[in-house]
Amino acid sequence: MQALKVIIREATKTDFPMIRELALASIIHRQSVSPIRDRTRAEANMRDYYTKLADQGLAYFSPDFEPAAFIALAEEGTRLQPEPVGYILMMTNAEDDLTREQQAYILDIAVKPEYHRKGIGTRLMQRAEEYAKSKGLSYIGLTVATGNKAALSLYKNLGYIEEWRRLAKKL
Numbered sequence: 001m002q003a004l005k006v007i008i009r010e011a012t013k014t015d016f017p018m019i020r021e022l023a024l025a026s027i028i029h030r031q032s033v034s035p036i037r038d039r040t041r042a043e044a045n046m047r048d049y050y051t052k053l054a055d056q057g058l059a060y061f062s063p064d065f066e067p068a069a070f071i072a073l074a075e076e077g078t079r080l081q082p083e084p085v086g087y088i089l090m091m092t093n094a095e096d097d098l099t100r101e102q103q104a105y106i107l108d109i110a111v112k113p114e115y116h117r118k119g120i121g122t123r124l125m126q127r128a129e130e131y132a133k134s135k136g137l138s139y140i141g142l143t144v145a146t147g148n149k150a151a152l153s154l155y156k157n158l159g160y161i162e163e164w165r166r167l168a169k170k171l
């Protein structure tokens with residue numbers, strides 16, 4: 001079987017409406033909402049967030065935020081498809097809560113469901129790490145729901161370790 005050719009590039013403003021479509025298509029594959037939370041509200045918030053991003057691109061984030069976005073494009077035959085098959089959103093001016101060390105932070109990552117398990121998530125994560133290093137950062141962090149097994153495996157394979165556990169209870 002021929003290997004899938006994928007390129008990763010920085011997202012431009014015109015990519016964000018397509019990123020929105022991909023983000024919304026990935027909703028059913030996310031095991032991110034805990035059993036005590038309202039899934040409908042979570043999905044509505046996600047729609048709202050990606051709709052604003054689609055309209056404004058990275059200008060949506062406040063000026064004290066240093067965001068970056070990369071997309072994965074796949075080749076079909078010999079032609080690069082214009083719609084991204086994956087994206088990653090990050091920022092490069094986060095800090096660790098305790099040490100205050102500067103770090104990059106992954107805000108979101110998703111791969112088009114038909115393209116799962118082809119190494120695209122790994123490539124996007126690697127690109128984010130390279131970008132963080134190019135900014136002189138020594139750490140990268142993220143938050144993942146404990147129920148999101150696919151994402152947890154992806155991160156663990158790449159050497160991420162668990163640092164915190166956030167707990168909640170419905171009263």
Ligand SMILES: CC(C)(COP(=O)(O)OP(=O)(O)OC[C@H]1O[C@@H](n2cnc3c(N)ncnc32)[C@H](O)[C@@H]1OP(=O)(O)O)[C@@H](O)C(=O)NCCC(=O)NCCS
Nearest residue numbers: 029030109110111116117118119120121122150151153154
């Ligand atoms: C998480 C996600 C981005 C992974 O993308 P992907 O392109 O399929 O990831 P990769 O192909 O690079 O997978 C790398 C490794 O992660 C693990 N992995 C990925 N998907 C998995 C799954 N469904 N079940 C178990 N392990 C999985 C595997 O170890 C895999 O390596 P392998 O295929 O050689 O066994 C994708 O599942 C996705 O878009 N999910 C919905 C959005 C989401 O939950 N984002 C995370 C927000 S925190």
